[in-house]
Amino acid sequence: MSLVQVRGLRKSFGAHVVLGGIDLEVEEGSVTVLIGPSGSGKTTLLRCLNGLETPEAGVVQIGDARVDFAAAPSPADVRRLRARSGMVFQAHNLFPHRTALENVTEGPVYAQRRPREEAEADARALLTKVGLADKADSYPYQLSGGQQQRVGIARALALRPALMLFDEPTSALDPETVGEVLTVMRDLAAEGWTMVVVTHEMRFAHQVADHAVFLDGGVVVEQGAPADVLGRPAHERTKQFLRRILDPL
Ligand SMILES: Nc1ncnc2c1ncn2[C@@H]1O[C@H](COP(=O)(O)OP(=O)(O)O)[C@@H](O)[C@H]1O
Ligand SMILES: [Mg+2]
Numbered sequence: 607m608s609l610v611q612v613r614g615l616r617k618s619f620g621a622h623v624v625l626g627g628i629d630l631e632v633e634e635g636s637v638t639v640l641i642g643p644s645g646s647g648k649t650t651l652l653r654c655l656n657g658l659e660t661p662e663a664g665v666v667q668i669g670d671a672r673v674d675f676a677a678a679p680s681p682a683d684v685r686r687l688r689a690r691s692g693m694v695f696q697a698h699n700l701f702p703h704r705t706a707l708e709n710v711t712e713g714p715v716y717a718q719r720r721p722r723e724e725a726e727a728d729a730r731a732l733l734t735k736v737g738l739a740d741k742a743d744s745y746p747y748q749l750s751g752g753q754q755q756r757v758g759i760a761r762a763l764a765l766r767p768a769l770m771l772f773d774e775p776t777s778a779l780d781p782e783t784v785g786e787v788l789t790v791m792r793d794l795a796a797e798g799w800t801m802v803v804v805t806h807e808m809r810f811a812h813q814v815a816d817h818a819v820f821l822d823g824g825v826v827v828e829q830g831a832p833a834d835v836l837g838r839p840a841h842e843r844t845k846q847f848l849r850r851i852l853d854p855l
């Protein structure tokens with residue numbers, strides 16, 4: 607059963623068409639990797655799914671929330687859609703003056719009006735899940751990049767979204783902390799979280815993803831099983847891109 611359905615999603619910035627009509631389905635409990643050259647629209651696509659950008663046209667359905675952007679949707683409908691997904695950004699954007707625990711409880715307490723005690727108990731469990739039980743009272747500057755990114759994952763999970771979106775979650779990290787973040791993401795996948803991940807970590811993509819999508823110039827060039835799209839792509843643009851990232855020189 608598909609959790610996410612995107613039909614004809616279009617987004618421009620001025621005269622620049624960034625997403626030229628995206629169709630996408632994401633099965634419940636699956637991991638989709640989204641790859642493509644810089645500027646191909648990957649971040650914009652995630653931001654449209656998460657309600658951070660407003661597309662000109664297209665239908666986005668996540669679970670029971672459905673918005674037709676061509677039909678002047680109400681702010682309440684867009685808020686409902688936004689609440690269905692949680693996003694982990696390329697560079698963590700934790701509140702610098704709040705501890706790890708406070709960063710994770712902020713959303714549930716202020717945005718979802720959940721009781722602080724319950725939110726804190728939840729946050730501690732989530733920090734434990736991402737391997738940071740002992741860092742609850744640390745401030746972001748006291749944490750490594752990988753640890754900060756894991757707090758960012760816990761923070762997104764705390765809002766109990768149906769869908770988790772990851773935008774190059776390891777690309778700003780020191781190489782030695784990439785693995786700890788990918789391990790947490792593997793665990794989430796094994797737990798059955800539905801995830802859409804923009805990443806160029808090919809081993810992760812091959813081992814964890816159920817579906818791979820190659821985006822170029824704001825359109826889906828090809829999609830399918832990772833072994834096909836990443837292993838034996840059908841399109842020349844996909845082949846070229848994979849050659850470039852596998853052998854950058
Ligand atoms: N807020 C914005 N205003 C104007 N142009 C933007 C904005 N956000 C993204 N773009 C442009 O949209 C294109 C796609 O960007 P993006 O979605 O960030 O691509 P990717 O994540 O694949 O690198 C780029 O050409 C970028 O410059
Ligand atoms: Mg991007």
